[in-house]
Amino acid sequence: EVQLVESGGGMVQPGGSLRLSCAASGFTFSRYDMSWFRQAPGKEREFVATILWSGGRTDYATSVKGRFTISRDNAKNTVYLQMNSLKPEDTAVYYCNARVAGRDYWGQGTQVTVSS
Secondary structure (H helix, E strand, O other), X not given: OOEEEEEOOEEEOOOOOEEEEEEEEOOOHHHOOXXXXXXXXXXXXXXXXXXXXXXXXXXXXXXXXXXXXXXXXXXXXXXXXEEOOOOHHHOEEEEEEEEEOOEEEEOOOEEEEEOO
């Protein structure tokens, strides 16, 4: 059974940093691209960042490029999202995503709140 468990969310002031983690199990993690999405209140879920199975390529939403960094540790079956220079508009529930055998899997999400 595919399981994705996010952690690391919380409340931070504008300009602050957080590091999210997503622990994966139930599939061969090192063979699959991994992504982060987020959903703000009243808005649709949106793409944040993605990383190739090997870690050799990453891609970001324009709104987070230069501030967020996605990485992975295939030995630990974990993907990370380092978020710097956080803004109030980054407030959302952040979800880890894996597409395995043509099906999307999601974690339960972790809340990130950026507020002074």
